[in-house]
Amino acid sequence: MWIESIPYAQHLDVFGLIVIGLLVERHYISRPSIFANTIALNVHFYQNPIFEPLLVWYANIGLVFGAIAMLTYLMDERLPSSYYELAMLVYSSIPAALVIFLTL
Known part of the structure; x- marks a missing residue:
């Protein structure tokens, strides 16, 4: 398969x-996107x-x-704006991707 390359x-x-x-x-x-990022984190750690x-707690809280x-x-x-602010800081795509890349 090509994907193997x-x-x-x-x-x-x-x-x-x-x-x-x-x-x-x-x-x-x-x-x-919050849901997709937290699932990506948990799939990666699984x-x-x-x-x-700390990373286990990060993933569990993310779930x-x-x-x-x-x-x-x-x-x-609707969720409060503080939820979105916190999500942007810890569970948006960039922080999630950084955690995943740093733990490869």
Whole structure:
């Protein structure tokens, strides 16, 4: 298969979710991109187990953060602006991608 010749091909699922998040986050962070980024983090750490407790907490809190984002999105509810500010700092595509790249 051609995909086998791509470097880091085993991580394309995670990279794909991060790229989707980056494309969606042009002007603001959306709840689907928060969800995609937190899922990407958790898939990455599931496939590449880590033993650093802070990163485990980061991923676990992210999973809850992403679930809240999707539930409120599906229910057409609004979240406070502080939620989006925090999400932009810790779970937008750039911080998520940095954590993933640094733990490869």
